[in-house]
Amino acid sequence: MRKPTIYLAGPEVFLPDAAAVGLRKKELCAAYGFEGLFPLDGDPLDGDDQEVAAGERLVRAIYRRCEAAIRRADLGIFNLTPFRGPSADAGTVFELGLLVGLGKRAFGYSNVAADYLSRCRERAALAFDAAQNVWRDPNGMAVEDFGNADNLMIDVSLIERGGHPMVRRDVRTSELFYDLGGFETCLRLAAATLAQSP
């Protein structure tokens, strides 16, 4: 029987040793009976006309490779650790939406436990708007205060499409984009979910 496939989304693709992290994730997948699909697997220009490798063509090839892997995957595990701001990596968030739109199961983790409001407060002075009963950022935009890890569309999609809230835990700063404890918890949740209703 074919092993269920998991799309391995996350900002670790930007690490200097991205391939090594991808390999560790795929080995963990195998230990839980899954096949992991890492976004950097394979050459994006493979099987394509190799003559023109200009920027425009490369980015479209990378996009298509990721989309094809998401379409092939049975489910997805998303590293939603905050990235260059209070929210998760935009590419990972896009891919979560895409996978949900395709009707697949999604699991997610963050290596920062604090909620979205606390993290926004660390980055900017927020003001309480008593009339509308919300916190506002320096642009006057309301800051979500639901105890979620991120924008509610992200947190709730995981509950709706995977049955579990985001796995949130703090790790050592040096391990922010390397620690796979939350990832492994997601693998366990995915395995238990598939055992109940394949």
Next chain:
Amino acid sequence: MRKPTIYLAGPEVFLPDAAAVGLRKKELCAAYGFEGLFPLDGDPLDGDDQEVAAGERLVRAIYRRCEAAIRRADLGIFNLTPFRGPSADAGTVFELGLLVGLGKRAFGYSNVAADYLSRCRERAALAFDAAQNVWRDPNGMAVEDFGNADNLMIDVSLIERGGHPMVRRDVRTSELFYDLGGFETCLRLAAATLAQSP
């Protein structure tokens, strides 16, 4: 004949006068022959059991209302102006992925013209990694340098699914989340696209 419907995604839902901005967007949609669906339309708890309105229940109702509007929409226009970091609002990006996963046409605009690398450079000291030929942020993560407005998944999805690159223009700082010039350009592109292949 039913007017084509457009999902109106963007961080303006967080403005103190969000409903007024939504109304202006819907009026512009009507002027171009579309019906606009604004995320805040209707009561998220409408038709639902009104007894328990706790946080958990509210966020799931909001999520479902947005997802239902995206499923109902024929296409989407996304306000991808940078929000609390170098990337677009995470909720808007999730919704873009969802709409693309549902196979619909997507158009997008940003009220900041500068590319992703320039914006990252304004926020943090980047270092050039000559060995791998990339810029790196203080966490050692590569910064995309393709001239795109945001993560390539976002920019390329618009080209693949709407046929046009993101509409990027600078606006007055006070109008950052109010200016609808880029939005109106997207409406024109959407109308022209539908006229060619409905």
